[in-house]
Amino acid sequence: MLAGVLAAAVPFGVQLVVDTSAHAAQVTTLYYSSSGAPDYVTQIDQAAANWNNAVTDVRLVKGGSATIVFHETNDGQGSYTSTDGHGHGQIYLDRQQVAEGFAPTRIAAHELGHNLGLPDDYSGPCSEVMSGHGPGTSCTNAVPSAAEAAQVQRDWANAFAAVGGVRQAE
Template structure:
C-alpha cells in the first residue's frame, strides 16, 4: 500500500514537472554587425535570413543602435574564416579570394554564420552539406543547411551547451 502511494506521488510530480516545463526554449537573439562587410552587406543579411528560416532556437538580427553585437562581419582579400569566442559570439571574414575563385557568396555567408552557430567544417564534398564548405565544387550554390545541420544548431541553442572558442578557415591544407 505504501509503495502504491509513493509511486502515485512520483507519477504526479513527474506529470506536474512536464506540464510546468515549456515545450520549447525561448528563441535566443544574436545581433550581428555587418557595417564593415563592405560590398557584402546584402549577402551577409541574406546568410542570416537563411538561418532564420531554418532554425527555431536562435535568430540572427542586425545590431540595433546602442547595442553591442554578438557577431561582427568584415571583408578582406583573404579566404573566408571565422573566429569564435563562445557559442553565438565571434567574428568572421567574407574573403574575396573565395568569391574571386567563383564560390557562391550566399553559401559563404551562411557557412560562416554556421561556425558562429557552433558547426565545424565537415569537408564531405557534398553540395547538400552547407558545412562541407570549399570541399564542395565551386559550382555549388546551395546556401541552406541540411536537416542535420539545422537540428544541431537547434539542439545547441535549445540546451545552451558550451561550445569552445575556435578558428575556422575554408582553405584546404
C-alpha cells in the same frame, strides 16, 4: 503578459538576453553586424535569413550590440572566422575567394554555421553549408541541410549555455 528575461553573463563583456517566456524552448537572439563587409551586406542578410528559416531556438538579427561581426578582406587567404561557436565571432569574407567563383552567400552561411557551433565537413555534399569549399565553386547552396539545422536547434534549445573557447575555422 510580461516576458521573463534571464540575462546570462558571457565573455567579451556582452550579455545574451534569453527570453524565457517561450512555451517550450528558449529563444536566443544573436545580433550581427555587416557594416565591415559593405560589398556583401545583401548576401550576409540572406545567409542569416536562411538560418532563421531553418531554426527557431536561435535568431540572427542585424544591429544591436553585435556579437557576430563581419569584415571583408582581399588577401587571398580565404574566408574564415574566429569564434567561440556560441554566438560570438569575427567573420572575414575574402573578396579574392569570391572572385575565384565561390558564392558569398554560401560563405556567409558557412561562417555563421561556425558561430552557431557547427564544425567543418568538407567531404560533405553541396546540400550542407558546412561542406564549405569542398564541393567546389559550382556549389552555391546557402541553405543549411535538415541535419545541420537539427544540430543547431538541439544545441541552442537551452541557449547553448556551455560556452566554448575561441577557435579559428576556415
